[in-house]
Amino acid sequence: MSGETWSPPAILIAVDLVILTLRSSELHVLLVERGTEPYRGQHALPGGFLNTADEDIVDAALRELREEANLDLSRLHLEQLGAYGGPDRDPRGRVISIAYLAIAPELPEPVAGTDAARALWTPAADPLSRTTRLAFDHDQILADGIERARTKLERTSLATAFCPEPFTLSDLQQVYEAVWGVRLDQGNFYRKVRGVPGFVLPAGEVRRPTKGRPARLYKAGPRTTLHPPVVRPTLP
Amino acid sequence: MSGETWSPPAILIAVDLVILTLRSSELHVLLVERGTEPYRGQHALPGGFLNTADEDIVDAALRELREEANLDLSRLHLEQLGAYGGPDRDPRGRVISIAYLAIAPELPEPVAGTDAARALWTPAADPLSRTTRLAFDHDQILADGIERARTKLERTSLATAFCPEPFTLSDLQQVYEAVWGVRLDQGNFYRKVRGVPGFVLPAGEVRRPTKGRPARLYKAGPRTTLHPPVVRPTLP
DNA sequence: CACCCTTCCTGTCTAGTTGACAAGAAGATA
DNA sequence: TATCTTCTTGTCAACTAGACAGGAAGGGTG
Numbered sequence: 001m002s003g004e005t006w007s008p009p010a011i012l013i014a015v016d017l018v019i020l021t022l023r024s025s026e027l028h029v030l031l032v033e034r035g036t037e038p039y040r041g042q043h044a045l046p047g048g049f050l051n052t053a054d055e056d057i058v059d060a061a062l063r064e065l066r067e068e069a070n071l072d073l074s075r076l077h078l079e080q081l082g083a084y085g086g087p088d089r090d091p092r093g094r095v096i097s098i099a100y101l102a103i104a105p106e107l108p109e110p111v112a113g114t115d116a117a118r119a120l121w122t123p124a125a126d127p128l129s130r131t132t133r134l135a136f137d138h139d140q141i142l143a144d145g146i147e148r149a150r151t152k153l154e155r156t157s158l159a160t161a162f163c164p165e166p167f168t169l170s171d172l173q174q175v176y177e178a179v180w181g182v183r184l185d186q187g188n189f190y191r192k193v194r195g196v197p198g199f200v201l202p203a204g205e206v207r208r209p210t211k212g213r214p215a216r217l218y219k220a221g222p223r224t225t226l227h228p229p230v231v232r233p234t235l236p
Numbered sequence: 237m238s239g240e241t242w243s244p245p246a247i248l249i250a251v252d253l254v255i256l257t258l259r260s261s262e263l264h265v266l267l268v269e270r271g272t273e274p275y276r277g278q279h280a281l282p283g284g285f286l287n288t289a290d291e292d293i294v295d296a297a298l299r300e301l302r303e304e305a306n307l308d309l310s311r312l313h314l315e316q317l318g319a320y321g322g323p324d325r326d327p328r329g330r331v332i333s334i335a336y337l338a339i340a341p342e343l344p345e346p347v348a349g350t351d352a353a354r355a356l357w358t359p360a361a362d363p364l365s366r367t368t369r370l371a372f373d374h375d376q377i378l379a380d381g382i383e384r385a386r387t388k389l390e391r392t393s394l395a396t397a398f399c400p401e402p403f404t405l406s407d408l409q410q411v412y413e414a415v416w417g418v419r420l421d422q423g424n425f426y427r428k429v430r431g432v433p434g435f436v437l438p439a440g441e442v443r444r445p446t447k448g449r450p451a452r453l454y455k456a457g458p459r460t461t462l463h464p465p466v467v468r469p470t471l472p
Numbered sequence: 473c474a475c476c477c478t479t480c481c482t483g484t485c486t487a488g489t490t491g492a493c494a495a496g497a498a499g500a501t502a
Numbered sequence: 503t504a505t506c507t508t509c510t511t512g513t514c515a516a517c518t519a520g521a522c523a524g525g526a527a528g529g530g531t532g
Contacts, residue, residue, distance in 0.1 A: 009289035011249050013321075013332060053245035053330040054323045083319040083334045085249075087290045094289040096249060096334075098319045170509075188491065190510065195489095212508025213498040227470055228489085234463055406480075424520065426481065448479025449527040464518090 012090075014097040015061040016047035016138065018081065018145030019073070020124060020179075021104045022162050027178045029124040029142060031134070032068050038091050039135035045142065046119065047097065061100050069119035076102045077161075079152075081144050089137050097136075101145045105164040149179055155229045157199055160220035166203040168215035169193060180232050192230055198223030248326075250333040251297040252283035252374065254317065254381030255309070256360060256415075257340045258398050263414045265360040265378060267370070268304050274327050275371035281378065282355065283333065297336050305355035312338045313397075315388075317380050325373050333372075337381045341400040385415055391465045393435055396456035402439040404451035405429060416468050428466055434459030 019030040031043045048064035050057070058078050065071050078100040085096035109121075124146060133139060152158045153176060160167070162175040173189045176182075193199055200218040207214035255266040267279045284300035286293070294314055301307050314336040321332035345357075360382060369375060388394045389412060396403070398411040409425045412418075429435055436454040443450035 009249075009286055009291075011247065011286065011289055013245075013247050013249075050245055050247065053247055055245075056323055057319070057321050057332075080318050082316050083293070085293050085334070087292055096293075096332075098321070098332075168509085185491065185493085186509080187493080187511075192490090207499070208508090210508075211500060211506075213500095213510080215509055231490095233491090404480085421520070421522085422480080423482075423522080428519085443528070444479090446479075447477075447529060449481080449529095451480060467519090469520090 010093065012093065012095045013050045013057075014047055014095050015050070015057055015064060016045045016084075016097050016099045016141055017061055017065060017078075018045060018099065018101045018142055019065075019071075019104060020102070020145070020149055020162075021107055021121070022175060022178055023106075023121055025174050025178055027124045027146075028121040029145075030069060030071075031120060031122050033118040033120070034135055042135045043122070043132060044135035045099075045138045047099075049095075057098055058100070071107065073102055073104065076104060078102050079148070081141065081148060084137055084141060086137065097141075099141045099145070101148055103149065103158055103161040105162055146179075150232070153179055154231055155226055157220060157224050157226060159230075160200070163220075165219045166206075166217035167219070168208070168217060169200070170215060172200070172218075176230070176232075182233055184233075196223070196226050196228065196230070197221075199226055246329065248329065248331045249286045249293075250283055250331050251286070251293055251300060252281045252320075252333050252335045252377055253297055253301060253314075254281060254335065254337045254378055255301075255307075255340060256337070256381070256385055256398075257343055257357070258411060258414055259342075259357055261410050261414055263360045263382075264357040265381075266305060266307075267356060267358050269354040269356070270371055278371045279358070279368060280371035281335075281374045283335075293334055294336070307343065309338055309340065312340060314338050315384070317377065317384060320373055320377060322373065333377075335377045335381070337384055339385065339394055339397040341398055382415075386468070389415055390467055391462055393456060393460050393462060395466075396436070399456075401455045402442075402453035403455075404444070404453060405436070406451060408436070408454075412466070412468075418469055420469075432459070432462050432464065432466070435462055 017030070021028050021030075030046060032046050034040050034042055034044050046065055046068045047061070048067070050060050051063070061078060062072075062074050065073055079102070081099040081101050083096055083098050085094075087094060089095065089097075107121075124142070130139070134142065149158065159172055159175045159179075162179075163171050169190055170186070172193065173184055173186065176189070177184055198221040201221045203217040203219050205214060205216050253266070257264050257266075266282060268282050270276050270278055270280050282301055282304045283297070284303070286296050287299070297314060298308075298310050301309055315338070317335040317337050319332055319334050321330075323330060325331060325333075343357075360378070366375070370378065385394065395408055395411045395415075398415075399407050405426055406422070408429065409420055409422065412425070413420055434457040437457045439453040439455050441450060441452050
């Protein structure tokens, strides 16, 4: 970093959020319908501009989430995806956006706030096969967010963040299957998960309202990094 | 992203670079000695501010590298590490820095440029055990860059980017050992690398100026993602 | 030319892990 | 009781990683 002082170029800083959750065993992402130009009426990731020069970036992200979808995710961990700053990504001028990823268990239906006309959960089907395009470069940001979540499932206990506690190992398996888009063998999954020390801890036992044998309940263990990792099946 | 228009907060955008290379089988990072306040005289990562509102961020990174160390890395891939934007990271005001990682084979000795008093290669020993602290939050950025390089060695052909072509498999092994900070069994390493399709391709055969049996030469193969991955020994 | 030294390369053995699949356990329901 | 569903455990073959030995291919030295 050089030490000159001169009149700064006019660059706006924005934040964008990729909020993922599981709804009826499918991966969903939170989108808003834009209420203002540009891209009015199109879907976009929730986000907005930094208010003041000394506002923390994560705080700005949480604030925008409150304003646009009436959601409070201040307890959740926001993981930074990176900065998206192509010179032409916003027709209004130079905007550099810093994107964050968050994983949430069951969430209330979002309500539209001030800036956005509508907020809604949409299936996060493989971004390449999406029919509708998102505003700005948000298709790219969403794809990066999903890919980040996929790789983080392997080496971190992120999957438990999708599950309201207590959860069964079948619940946990559904998370992996939904995010990775694959089917896993139940027996092998049990062996693997229970063989990772500190991944999950037993709780009581409760029968689920479904049919079949009752499932044991677990809660998230103390470990955040998994050894050995839970690797996804190799594709090529 | 919301659509308001108002006077933008005064925020400066900077770029910082983590340039890693191997020198005499040890991992080194390019640092500059700052020639201006703040942190004058202290070591820092090369980098600087965006010149104009429409300058591409990667272009700015390469330009700063030319200015500060007379290095041209325009052929190299710059991977973004993320944005570092804590409100108090720079005493001059609000600065958000976007950090990039680059891997380079043998490079010429850098020469100090305009902004920096001196540019030099320093051993990138484990950042925690460093004796000198870098300026700003560059210790954190450097640590993140090294960690990113470590994980990328497992699943990408990044290691070949450290090696001038053609290289021997011993050269390649030294890359893994230096970046990971571990010793690997030579025989097992051979078996592993040659078992990954498209990782390395044979070239001619040349005896190295050292003693011992001549080594076969290879060049980087077409694959950038490795299947199966080259996993590092598990620590815990 | 023996002989040793160094480094490269290949082979073998064991222990552990993965994937496929079967079978038992524990409830609900007819 | 029989049957259905789902959870849980067990088994077996195929594969992989780590440890290690030993041969191959040069150079150096008497």
